[in-house]
Amino acid sequence: MTVLQWIPHLFLALPMLALIVNNVIPRARIRTTTIAMSATVAGAQMLLALAGVFLLVESGESAVRFGMIWDAGKNVGYFQTDLVSMFLLMCVGMVALASALTALTTIDDHRGSYTNLLMVMMLGLNGMLLVRDLFSLYVFLEVTGLASFVMIGMYKSTRDLEGAFKYLALSALATIFILTGLSFLFIKAGSLAFDALTPALFSGAGDGSTLLCWAALVLLISGYSIKSGVAPFHSWLPDAYESADTAVSIMLSGIVTKIAGVYSLLTLTRLFDGIAPLKTVLALLGMFTILVGALLALAQKNFKRIAAYSSVSQMGYILLGFAAGTNLGILAGLLYLFSHSAAKSAFFTNAAALEKQLGTLNIDEMGGLQKRMPITSGSSVVALLSTAGVPPFAGFWSKLMVLLALWSAGLKGYAAFALIASILTGAYFLRLQKKVFFGKPNPRWDAVVEITGGIRVSEILLTIVTVAVGLVFPLLLLYLQRAGLI
Amino acid sequence: MNVTTVMLVSGLILILAGCIELIRTHHMLKIIIGLELAIKAISMFLTLGGWLNGNIALAEAFVVTVIVLEVVVATVLSGIAISIYHKHGNMDIRNLRNLKG
Amino acid sequence: MNIAIYVCLGCMLVFGVFSAASRKLIISAVALAVVSAALGVLMYVLGAHTAAIFEVSVCSGLVTVIFISAVSLSNGDKQIEAQDVAVPARKRRFLPAILIGAGAILMIVAWLTGFSVGTPAAAVSGANFNDVFWETCQADIFGQMVALIAGASAIVVFFKESENE
Structure with a gap:
């Protein structure tokens, strides 16, 4: 087997191995190193997936198929990874690494269980990216939802459980919608494998089953939209992010809403390629989301709630990229996903640093922290500029690509709207920066020092990633063009 | 009036009942009842799909997987409800907001 | 076979709505178990034997046991009565009324438009x-x-x- 063929096995095997090691070794011995072990697994996944992307492009194949428990006998393979999945696996690794590094400092209770749940969540996310069947996608989606719900409820930074329960109720509703949609598709199509679901399902005989397929599409879009926190289904998101521990918020905002929601919507668009109403609905949802998220973020006072509404808003850009429908659109959406993961994880890491050193997250009480916490302030400024789309950071390039994709696909109005909405993004972030880091120093914080340890490493790492990807982006585009992907 | 149409309509009624209960209830354990009721209807739809397409075995595989997942979800939800009950003394969701200590 | 299907569907609907609308938790759980049993019989009639076994043993048995243990471990039953005192009896009849209304509308629409999803195919050998x-x-x-x-x-x-x- 070549290197390319055994790399994908590791994405499912490494977290499983970490789970076994974590539970077999006695609790007393593993207590100090368990979160470091999960950080190692996450880092390894990030590097392996990066290598996998380049190997896959070089090899010229479109996908790698493999089996996990036993090898494929009569079938060609049970799991598969293509370029999109490899890229997203790298994002999963990156965000999980940031979360584990933050957890080294912020979590000191039930550390073994944190590793368990993080590994389970990684297995769920990796599984979602590796399957060939819409039903298996649902299975791993459910696993991810379960793990994320437990992490929200378990590691609470406030005593407020209301966020966890709102998330639970809406998540159960999403499950019901998705499963009903899947069963309607199954009634018409007879199988839920990716190979069997084609746009031809939506035309054809005029009997009731075609109507069921349209209803299924509506239900699936609603269910996945709830999972991704797209407006108007976003009401669970700010409460859940605020009440969870920051390490958990990093995972949720950085990758779970993206893979569980937006990647599933991307799968739908790739499967049902010619259905025009699908793209229009996604574009409208994207626009609505950008607007709602940005407007609501302007009014918030809590650092984490601003970050949460900002996540809602940025999800709309990713949706717009996917809704363009072309290869360029999908690429733009994926790159925006990556740059937003990096920037938002950095932002939440800053929130963790502020919470640890200051004890409060109310931005009205902060002020002039730039001198006291230079690293946190610097990484926050980089994250802000990247999200708002200022060169030369990664966010600028990905936003440019989304606009180009929309323009070339003929959706010019949406492109203009997205450009104007960036001003709103800049507005709420500038307000935040001014109140927290710049401005008059609040004498209450005179004794505050910069954060050290895992949080500092994570901040620096994510800032380097954002800056580096922004600087080498043109080379990346040339490479992709040489490989024939643009 | 085909028998399949009747099945579809009754399944939709059950799903509606489950969803309404899920959203409107204030008791933690009744969320599980609402979810389970909707999943029953969905299992019926999956079996119906298999019956119509002649592929009962695949439908059975789906139903078995859904059952396993929903048992896990129901168990975890019950566990959470009991643990919250032990800490706070009742199971009303409305009491969960802004609890201090 | 159609008679069996209709009987099972009827049981599922009646006990399902009863389970959703009932105030006491134990009664809801038992009604849910009856719905599972009826669904199991329905699956058997349609030809899905293994799934029927799973449904009856796991959902009708295991989940009901888990639920009732959760209720007894927490004395949750008393809570529901305490808080529902404030809800007038009028509101409690809403749910079955809505469901019966929706069901009637769907049936009439399906009958008028001649909605049909096709006939069952022969089993793949x-x-x-x-x-x-x-x-x-x-x-x-x-x-x-x-x-x-x-x-x-x-x-x-x-x-x-x-x-x-």
Whole structure:
């Protein structure tokens, strides 16, 4: 087997191995190193997936198929990874690494269980990216939802459980919608494998089953939209992010809403390629989301709630990229996903640093922290500029690509709207920066020092990633063009 | 009036009942009842799909997987409800907001 | 066979609505168990024997036991009565009324438009639950394993004493 063929096995095997090691070794011995072990697994996944992307492009194949428990006998393979999945696996690794590094400092209770749940969540996310069947996608989606719900409820930074329960109720509703949609598709199509679901399902005989397929599409879009926190289904998101521990918020905002929601919507668009109403609905949802998220973020006072509404808003850009429908659109959406993961994880890491050193997250009480916490302030400024789309950071390039994709696909109005909405993004972030880091120093914080340890490493790492990807982006585009992907 | 149409309509009624209960209830354990009721209807739809397409075995595989997942979800939800009950003394969701200590 | 299907559907509907609308938790749980049993019989009639066994033994048995133990471990039944005192009896009849209304509307629309999803096809020969499940659904098997591990970790996390206390 070549290197390319055994790399994908590791994405499912490494977290499983970490789970076994974590539970077999006695609790007393593993207590100090368990979160470091999960950080190692996450880092390894990030590097392996990066290598996998380049190997896959070089090899010229479109996908790698493999089996996990036993090898494929009569079938060609049970799991598969293509370029999109490899890229997203790298994002999963990156965000999980940031979360584990933050957890080294912020979590000191039930550390073994944190590793368990993080590994389970990684297995769920990796599984979602590796399957060939819409039903298996649902299975791993459910696993991810379960793990994320437990992490929200378990590691609470406030005593407020209301966020966890709102998330639970809406998540159960999403499950019901998705499963009903899947069963309607199954009634018409007879199988839920990716190979069997084609746009031809939506035309054809005029009997009731075609109507069921349209209803299924509506239900699936609603269910996945709830999972991704797209407006108007976003009401669970700010409460859940605020009440969870920051390490958990990093995972949720950085990758779970993206893979569980937006990647599933991307799968739908790739499967049902010619259905025009699908793209229009996604574009409208994207626009609505950008607007709602940005407007609501302007009014918030809590650092984490601003970050949460900002996540809602940025999800709309990713949706717009996917809704363009072309290869360029999908690429733009994926790159925006990556740059937003990096920037938002950095932002939440800053929130963790502020919470640890200051004890409060109310931005009205902060002020002039730039001198006291230079690293946190610097990484926050980089994250802000990247999200708002200022060169030369990664966010600028990905936003440019989304606009180009929309323009070339003929959706010019949406492109203009997205450009104007960036001003709103800049507005709420500038307000935040001014109140927290710049401005008059609040004498209450005179004794505050910069954060050290895992949080500092994570901040620096994510800032380097954002800056580096922004600087080498043109080379990346040339490479992709040489490989024939643009 | 085909028998399949009747099945579809009754399944939709059950799903509606489950969803309404899920959203409107204030008791933690009744969320599980609402979810389970909707999943029953969905299992019926999956079996119906298999019956119509002649592929009962695949439908059975789906139903078995859904059952396993929903048992896990129901168990975890019950566990959470009991643990919250032990800490706070009742199971009303409305009491969960802004609890201090 | 159609008679059997209609009887099962009727049972499911009646006990399902009863379960959703009932105030007492134990009655809801038992009604849910009856719905599961009726669904199991329906599945058997349609030809899905293995799924029927699973449905009856797991949903009708295991989930009901879990639920009733959760209720008894927490004395939750008393809570529901206490808080529903404030809800007038008028409001409680809303749910069945809405459901019956919706059902009637859907039936009339389906009858008027002649809605139909096609006729049942003959069974694909050689398709057996064992073959299909173990040969083609390995991803689902792996997913179920991970789900069970997730459930176990979740229960441990919620019931373990805090290490710092």
